[in-house]
Amino acid sequence: MRNPKILLLGPPGAGKGTQSSNLVSEFGIEHVTTGDALRSNKGMDISDLGLEYDTPGEYMDRGELVPDEVVTAIVEEALTSADGFVLDGYPRNLEQAEELETMTDLDVIASLSVGEEELVDRLTGRRVCSDCGENYHVEFDQPDADGVCDECGGELIQREDDQEEAVRNRLDVFAENTEPVIEYYSDREAFVEIDGEQSLDAVWADLKDAVEDELQS
Template sequence: MKLILLGPPGAGKGTQAKMLMDRFGIPQISTGDILRAAVKEGTPMGVKAKSHMDAGGLVPDEVVVGIVRERLQKSDCVKGFILDGFPRTLPQADALNESLVELGKDLDAVVSLEVDVEALVERLTGRRTCRDCGRGYHIKFDPPAVEGKCDVCAGVLFQRDDDQEETIRRRLDVYNDQTSPLVAYYRDADVLVVIDGMQEMKVVQDQILKSLQAD
């Protein structure tokens, strides 16, 4: 099962990807996780990526495309994969198509999660992360037992720079300008599945699975 998950920041792509990964036994390939790891390590690629992420922009294609192509060639992608957060632009989609053709892989479906903008802002501004162990929380939907402290290690929780409201709204503007055209792109390719991401998490998952089984 070879899938792409589309949707603006906070639409629930990561959550749905993890469920699909368990269901089909295929890896979730999250460019966001890869890039954040590079930022944390302070690599040259990470430093370059951080400047764009902090500004609410997209990381340049030359940084992202090569990472994804290498990842798709690993042994755990033989049965399939779930791309979460890539492609983000039409040029990236074209580059991905070229790579898939060269690797002999075809997409089974592109799932687009649609969510209200103000709901996205609430989801993202409420996220908190443990400074010590990295566990994630949400002040409304998944709060810690003690405010400001991690349930696992009692570390201090903080809000990432890219979860600030001003940055989030810039990210959503970037998504609408550059990434939302991918919906039409993959609709024309007859692989698009549109799901209402405002529903309960389990309902969203069930609808995704039904659409994949129908295909």
């Protein structure tokens, strides 16, 4: 069985990170995310793109948004060097989706579907250790002692971007920019929609089956 090339789509809070980890463990592939790819290629020479800076790190160190063409170049480099992958966080818009088609062929395009109110509950309930960054949830993954990290004893806090107004803004941005990407792929033979409101195990079972079915076809 060949190493699959998987695109995982879904809104913030849909569980893409958890399921990407499952795919990496099960199929021995790489997890490619835009954030990790940018951090790994901060010194990449992009001077031939004619932009303001010559490396992605110069944008990142200044807290500036890395231009789309730089993100695309870095993702292409990461995919080219990967023997099978799960891509998470790219493409975020139709222009990037069209660029991705020139880079690679995808075996599976999986979209995790979760309703807005469920997403709000998941994201606003997240708590993060202020010291070590460990993640918890007020409902689904509670620490042993209320407000205290199991790993290091640090204080658990709610990040500003996990407060309800910020969460709804993030979901609005996703709906405007990335939902059209899901529609773009929805009629492809490789596309599968998975109910992301099931238990984590049930979502994983459906996703694993989808990948294995495609690889055996």
